[in-house]
Amino acid sequence: MDERHNRRIERSIKNARFHYKSSIESINFDTAHNLDRNMVLRLAECEFMEKNENILITVSTGVGKSYLGTALGYQACIEGFKVNYFNTSKLFAKLKIVKADGFYLRELAKIQRQDVIILDDFGLQALDSTNRITLLEIIEDRHNNGSIIVTSQIPVQGWYEIIGEKTIADAILDRLIHQAHRLELKGESMRKKRGAIKE
Numbered sequence: 717m718d719e720r721h722n723r724r725i726e727r728s729i730k731n732a733r734f735h736y737k738s739s740i741e742s743i744n745f746d747t748a749h750n751l752d753r754n755m756v757l758r759l760a761e762c763e764f765m766e767k768n769e770n771i772l773i774t775v776s777t778g779v780g781k782s783y784l785g786t787a788l789g790y791q792a793c794i795e796g797f798k799v800n801y802f803n804t805s806k807l808f809a810k811l812k813i814v815k816a817d818g819f820y821l822r823e824l825a826k827i828q829r830q831d832v833i834i835l836d837d838f839g840l841q842a843l844d845s846t847n848r849i850t851l852l853e854i855i856e857d858r859h860n861n862g863s864i865i866v867t868s869q870i871p872v873q874g875w876y877e878i879i880g881e882k883t884i885a886d887a888i889l890d891r892l893i894h895q896a897h898r899l900e901l902k903g904e905s906m907r908k909k910r911g912a913i914k915e
């Protein structure tokens with residue numbers, strides 16, 4: 717039974733296509749990051765997914781937002797949930813291609829079947845009209861039917877400008893922010909710190 721259970725977890729992690737490996741246990745709860753240990757451990761119980769709630773993680777680059785989002789995704793796999801990790805820019809580029817090839821709805825259906833999706837590095841560039849509608853469709857499909865973990869360098873209040881088109885931005889953010897847990901990290905880039913140590 718243990719072997720079957722472990723194989724299922726491994727399969728779930730493989731299907732999630734995480735960019736790298738991380739775990740809740742290895743998170744550095746440095747006070748400089750403004751990271752509430754109790755809140756993260758509570759989210760790691762995955763109750764937010766049972767309630768179809770979202771998690772929004774914002775901070776400047778290199779502080780660990782992607783690591784934290786991925787760690788929560790790994791934990792969800794361990795708890796038996798279906799997870800998919802996406803770099804947001806690459807996801808939009810892929811969906812543009814499949815739309816031209818006629819497989820757009822099939823790809824959206826795959827995304828919709830997941831219990832939680834991770835949109836990593838959201839907002840690196842402003843959305844064009846196609847990506848704006850794509851994001852709205854993804855968010856609408858998941859509203860009250862699944863959870864989303866979003867990581868971004870841009871504070872949530874700046875997402876209106878990233879999305880553009882006020883009516884669509886309102887529709888997206890109303891669904892995304894409603895009943896969302898917000899983690900606003902602070903601190904110096906860990907990449908910069910590692911570079912300073914090497915120097």
